[in-house]
Structures are given as structure tokens and as C-alpha cells.
Amino acid sequence: MINESEPVKSLRNELFVKRKYDKYSLPVNDHNQAVNVSIWIRILKIVDLDIKTQILTLNAYMDLYYLTYFIMFETIELDAKYWTDEGLQWNPSDFGGQTQLIVSSDLIWKPDIGSTNSPNAFRYDQQIRESTAIVYSSGGVDWMPQTMINTYCMTDLKDYPSDRQTCEILVESTYESRFVNLQSLHSIYAHGQLSTYVSKSKLRFENREWSVVNVEAKSE
Structure with a gap:
């Protein structure tokens, strides 16, 4: 059991009770402005490629970016453009200097994203719905x-x-492109440092039968 400090409790109450945060509303005050979302699927392992059913199963991280800063992977820097949830901003000085907050991802707005060529329904699975997120004061x-x-x-x-x-x-996202502009971080850096990172990490992708030899992506 985790005992939270009073500033953290106060911050949670401010964001999700007093403000009546609506996780179903786009995270911008001007709803005529599209939300730019960058996505990066990081393959951890090829679990299976079933030749009979023609189904590929991957264990992967689905990274969705909200904030502007530098991400470091080994010696590689990616200047990723994230979006900001304007309903989750606060002044740290009002909450004991608290600059970040760990929350259940089920409490906040997320772009409704899924695979359209999956044998499963177009939805987040239980593992994603129960994941956590870090919210920053910005x-x-x-x-x-x-x-x-x-x-x-x-x-x-x-x-x-x-x-x-x-x-x-x-x-794809279930939102129209005028509301959510979905971009692949793979395609943004396909000819630069990201491709180098993918090739350096190839060994972790392998299983007994298959290995990843190349990763490409494009946004349409």
C-alpha cells in the first residue's frame, strides 16, 4: 500500500474531482484544432507467426507521445513532438512543488487507436486499459x-x-483526421537515427524461427 503525500492527494482531487476532468473530451480548449499524436510501436519479441492461420503475434510497447522533449535511447536522440492535455495542467507551487503525477491511464483522455487488420476487435485490450501514465504539470x-x-x-x-x-x-484512430492527426514516429525518422536504433536492437526481437530484419512505416 502506497501512502501519498498531502500535496499529491490535493493534486488528484484538483484534477479529477474539482475540475470534473472529462476523459472523453479532446485535450484542447479549441476543438477546431486537431490533436497531433505520434505513435511508435517498439517490438520486444516475435511471439509467433502461425503459418496455418496466417496470424503474426508480437509483444510490443505502444508508445504514444504527448510532450515536447528529447528522448534518449543509448546514444540516439529523437526530438519527438508530443501533444499537451490542457485539462491536466497545474502550477507546481500550488501543490508543494509537485511536477508530475502517476495515474491510471483509464482516468485520462487517450487517442482511440487499434489495428484494422487484426483478427481481434478494434479496441484497447485489458492490459492497455489497466496501464499507468505519468502526467506532468505542463x-x-x-x-x-x-x-x-x-x-x-x-x-x-x-x-x-x-x-x-x-x-x-x-x-488507425476512430477519430476523424480533423480531430486527431496520427503520425508514425517510425516514418518521421525512417532515414535517420531511428533506423540505426532499430538495427542495433535487432537481437532482442528474435525467437527460435524468426528475426526482424527491417522495420519501415509510413503515414497516410
Whole structure:
């Protein structure tokens, strides 16, 4: 059991009780302005590629970016553009200098994102819904849920056992693009430092049968 300090309790009460924060409303005061969302799917492991059912299963982090700052991965810097939740901003001096708050991601607004070529329903799974997020006084949010991704992958075995397969993960938001502008961080840095990071991390992707040889992405 975690005993929270009085400033933290007061901050939670301010954000989610007094302000009556609405997690179903876009996190901007001007709803004519689209919310820019950057997404990065970080593959941790190929769990399975079932040739019979043609289904690829991945263990991955789904990183969604809310705040503007530098992310460090080994020696690689990515200047990622995140969005700010204007309903979750506060003055740290009013809450004992508290600059961040850990919350259940189920309490805050999130872009409704899913895979459109998945055998599962287009929705967040239970593991994502029960994940936590860090909210910053600026309104920035760190949310990087780990999840299992299932997607159809039409395999071609003509070169077996030296075959290579190309699998797609089609990610969309249920929001119209005028409300949520979804961008792939892969495609933003596809020709630069991110590709270097992916290749350096290749070993962690491998299983007994398959390994990741390349990752590409584009926004449409």
C-alpha cells in the first residue's frame, strides 16, 4: 500500500474531482484544432507467426507521445513532438512543488487507436486499459503501454526454409483526421537515427524461427 503525500492527494482531487476532468473530451480548449499524436510501436519479441492461420503475434510497447522533449535511447536522440492535455495542467507551487503525477491511464483522455487488420476487435485490450501514465504539470503525458499485437500476415513459402515474410500492422484512430492527426514516429525518422536504433536492437526481437530484419512505416 502506497501512502501519498498531502500535496499529491490535493493534486488528484484538483484534477479529477474539482475540475470534473472529462476523459472523453479532446485535450484542447479549441476543438477546431486537431490533436497531433505520434505513435511508435517498439517490438520486444516475435511471439509467433502461425503459418496455418496466417496470424503474426508480437509483444510490443505502444508508445504514444504527448510532450515536447528529447528522448534518449543509448546514444540516439529523437526530438519527438508530443501533444499537451490542457485539462491536466497545474502550477507546481500550488501543490508543494509537485511536477508530475502517476495515474491510471483509464482516468485520462487517450487517442482511440487499434489495428484494422487484426483478427481481434478494434479496441484497447485489458492490459492497455489497466496501464499507468505519468502526467506532468505542463499537461504532458507519458503513456507507453506494453501489449500483445495480433495481425494478419499473408505468408509466402516458396523460398522455404530461407523465406522472408513482409507483415503489415495497420494502425488507425476512430477519430476523424480533423480531430486527431496520427503520425508514425517510425516514418518521421525512417532515414535517420531511428533506423540505426532499430538495427542495433535487432537481437532482442528474435525467437527460435524468426528475426526482424527491417522495420519501415509510413503515414497516410
